[in-house]
Amino acid sequence: MSPAAGVGVHLEKKQKTEGSGGKGAPDQQDPKSKPKKKLYRARAHSNPLNDQSFDVPTTPDGIDWSEHFPCLASDGAGAGKEAEAAGGRVVEFLDVGCGFGGFLIKLADLYPEKLSLGLELRDKVSEYVKDRIDVLRENHEAEGLYRNVAIIRANAMRDLPHYFRKGQLTKVFFLFPDPHFKACNHRRRIISTPLLDEYAYFLAKGGILYTITDVEELGKWMRDHLDAHPLFRRISDEDLEGDKAAQFLPSASEEAQKVKRNEGKVRHSFVRPSGLSSLTAVTCDLCVAC
Numbered sequence: 001m002s003p004a005a006g007v008g009v010h011l012e013k014k015q016k017t018e019g020s021g022g023k024g025a026p027d028q029q030d031p032k033s034k035p036k037k038k039l040y041r042a043r044a045h046s047n048p049l050n051d052q053s054f055d056v057p058t059t060p061d062g063i064d065w066s067e068h069f070p071c072l073a074s075d076g077a078g079a080g081k082e083a084e085a086a087g088g089r090v091v092e093f094l095d096v097g098c099g100f101g102g103f104l105i106k107l108a109d110l111y112p113e114k115l116s117l118g119l120e121l122r123d124k125v126s127e128y129v130k131d132r133i134d135v136l137r138e139n140h141e142a143e144g145l146y147r148n149v150a151i152i153r154a155n156a157m158r159d160l161p162h163y164f165r166k167g168q169l170t171k172v173f174f175l176f177p178d179p180h181f182k183a184c185n186h187r188r189r190i191i192s193t194p195l196l197d198e199y200a201y202f203l204a205k206g207g208i209l210y211t212i213t214d215v216e217e218l219g220k221w222m223r224d225h226l227d228a229h230p231l232f233r234r235i236s237d238e239d240l241e242g243d244k245a246a247q248f249l250p251s252a253s254e255e256a257q258k259v260k261r262n263e264g265k266v267r268h269s270f271v272r273p274s275g276l277s278s279l280t281a282v283t284c285d286l287c288v289a290c
């Protein structure tokens, strides 16, 4: 389906849904404008430990990535599985819990040669990001932009082995993850020792895991778990000089912008998988004004 067709189908569905909800049909949406968030009403939170009823591929072998990344179809090395088998491009950058996609789209801008994928658990939010990308592709069709970015509705705490192979990812982002404040809900947190085992498995040697939050207690939780994990070590600020993505962590995502508006403090960590004998580097605690 062409991006333009995708947008059309979606808008038709949205208008119907809104109309049947008794609120009246929304104004005709210009297919070239950014989708309106108010048309994608989503629950504030989704429980990642609930059994969600959406399909996931059985294994990464079953995925034709050119359906998600149109640039693969035009790579010349064939599309999807064939391209991958022939050493073609694979997803390298993963924005886990990408929300409304601001940072994900920034990744596509910053790294046009890389494939960036967002994972989002909430259905309406992932639909919004898909439509946002479709509109961008349509608006930049002539330049062929945004064909290197995609979103999938998935539960990152459960589904990663269905999508990725060992050592495939070079950058994995956890930006402003849900804090799950109550102690009884800590098991829902996206950073935990067993999940770090999994993230280390999918990260490439020298790959980087990024976290950022404005919630002090969660920042400490994530740092403590990362520091205690034998497969990760902290990265110094110098190591990150020239890392284009790191510079946008405190500003590009929707949650980051909210924190900025509220003049909140952010705490971030950058870690690399290393070896069993690895060391922990220094914490980097920055306020947004820095």
Ligand SMILES: C[S@@+](CC[C@H](N)C(=O)[O-])C[C@H]1O[C@@H](n2cnc3c(N)ncnc32)[C@H](O)[C@@H]1O
Binding pocket: 045, 046, 048, 096, 097, 098, 099, 100, 119, 120, 121, 122, 125, 154, 155, 156, 157, 158, 174, 175, 176, 177, 178, 190, 253, 254, 255, 256
């Ligand atoms: C607080 S929001 C932050 C969104 C975005 N990263 C940002 O900075 O604007 C956290 C997002 O993570 C999503 N999420 C939570 N658990 C998830 C999971 N297990 N898999 C995928 N997404 C998840 C939520 O639905 C929500 O959209």
